[in-house]
Amino acid sequence: MNTLADILRRRIAHTGPMTLAEYMAECLLHPEHGYYTNETVFGAEGDFVTAPEISQMFGELLGLALAQAWMDQGAPAPAVLAEAGPGRGTLMSDMLRAMRPVPGLLDALDIRLVEASPKLRAKQKDTLSNHHVSWLETVRDLPEAPLFFVANEFLDALPIRQFVRRGQAWSERLVREDGDRFAVALTEPAPFAELDHRLADTRDGDIVEYCPSLPFVVSEIAGRIARNGGLALLVDYGDWRSRGDTFQAVRDHQPVDPFAAPGTADLTAHVDFEAIARVACAEGTRTTPMVSQGLFLEHLGITQRAQSLARAMPNPKAMEEHIAAHRRLTHPQEMGSLFKAIAIHPTGAPTPAGFET
Numbered sequence: 001m002n003t004l005a006d007i008l009r010r011r012i013a014h015t016g017p018m019t020l021a022e023y024m025a026e027c028l029l030h031p032e033h034g035y036y037t038n039e040t041v042f043g044a045e046g047d048f049v050t051a052p053e054i055s056q057m058f059g060e061l062l063g064l065a066l067a068q069a070w071m072d073q074g075a076p077a078p079a080v081l082a083e084a085g086p087g088r089g090t091l092m093s094d095m096l097r098a099m100r101p102v103p104g105l106l107d108a109l110d111i112r113l114v115e116a117s118p119k120l121r122a123k124q125k126d127t128l129s130n131h132h133v134s135w136l137e138t139v140r141d142l143p144e145a146p147l148f149f150v151a152n153e154f155l156d157a158l159p160i161r162q163f164v165r166r167g168q169a170w171s172e173r174l175v176r177e178d179g180d181r182f183a184v185a186l187t188e189p190a191p192f193a194e195l196d197h198r199l200a201d202t203r204d205g206d207i208v209e210y211c212p213s214l215p216f217v218v219s220e221i222a223g224r225i226a227r228n229g230g231l232a233l234l235v236d237y238g239d240w241r242s243r244g245d246t247f248q249a250v251r252d253h254q255p256v257d258p259f260a261a262p263g264t265a266d267l268t269a270h271v272d273f274e275a276i277a278r279v280a281c282a283e284g285t286r287t288t289p290m291v292s293q294g295l296f297l298e299h300l301g302i303t304q305r306a307q308s309l310a311r312a313m314p315n316p317k318a319m320e321e322h323i324a325a326h327r328r329l330t331h332p333q334e335m336g337s338l339f340k341a342i343a344i345h346p347t348g349a350p351t352p353a354g355f356e357t
């Protein structure tokens with residue numbers, strides 16, 4: 001049988017060890033064997049549960065934050081509402097429901113979804129059947145218009161490279177074949193300009209990650225916001241500056257070896273929020289401080305929304321689940337502090353909702 005492992009082993013045998021980014025891209029997006037091409041990835045039945053799948057409150061609050069920015073910026077029409085990596089389409093659907101009462105907003109919006117997986121596109125089409133939406137391959141194809149953008153757990157799926165500090169240079173960690181397994185190989189140390197600034201805060205032997213596509217993704221989004229206005233809300237697993245080996249595989253809600261059975265587990269790495277801010281600034285936009293997801297949702301009024309939904313809970317079991325979902329999204333020991341949020345906005349626009357200090 002031709003598994004993804006066979007394909008990757010053959011490739012390595014022909015062309016030598018591959019970067020972790022190449023390995024990760026193949027595992028996630030290979031057109032035949034990629035994880036997002038094949039698996040039922042989300043929800044209790046899938047491998048992991050994301051914030052919008054935990055509670056409708058997540059999408060509603062993010063939708064209202066975007067609506068507030070749209071009003072603050074003079075209700076531009078037409079405007080683009082875009083999401084990258086929309087999964088099952090739940091976040092977009094909850095955002096649109098929350099936006100409906102805002103006069104003129106839904107009519108002004110041209111809704112675009114950036115999604116690589118055909119299977120998930122079909123699922124999104126189903127979820128959003130009441131709306132006119134269209135799909136894009138990459139953020140580069142977004143129209144040139146005011147851009148109201150959201151991405152949750154999208155940037156952590158972008159492939160990363162890993163480097164180990166050796167003196168004033170870096171050895172890259174590559175994927176090699178080792179019999180019927182994969183293992184890590186190290187390159188000879190060499191300078192790597194993109195990580196020059198990390199020589200100041202790392203020591204010999206430290207691992208630092210670099211996401212080569214992140215600057216392209218962020219500059220496309222920030223460039224549109226700088227030229228046309230808008231707001232981007234980015235929520236993800238990560239921190240300010242990447243530190244250490246955060247490459248991980250999850251299957252069936254459990255961590256697994258990322259090199260065993262490629263294509264069958266979700267692969268992610270922590271997002272470096274400083275890298276987002278650096279690119280956004282270079283494009284002439286501003287970023288908010290990075291805040292924890294818990295604080296962000298509190299500022300957006302999750303407690304009030306939770307109380308109001310609680311009054312409509314049909315039975316004690318639903319009520320119990322509702323309380324657990326609120327806690328899961330916000331509590332520091334759950335998703336509340338592991339996940340972070342940052343916003344990209346035009347210079348001169350008011351501070352986006354949820355980021356007031």
Ligand code: SAH
Nearest residue numbers: 036050085086087114115116117152153157
């Ligand atoms: N935002 C959703 C899903 C997160 S999973 C949620 O919160 O539930 C990651 C999503 O990004 C999936 O929809 C996956 O198919 C998509 N994706 C991953 N890499 C991508 C890429 N390079 N281009 C476009 N979509 C990508």
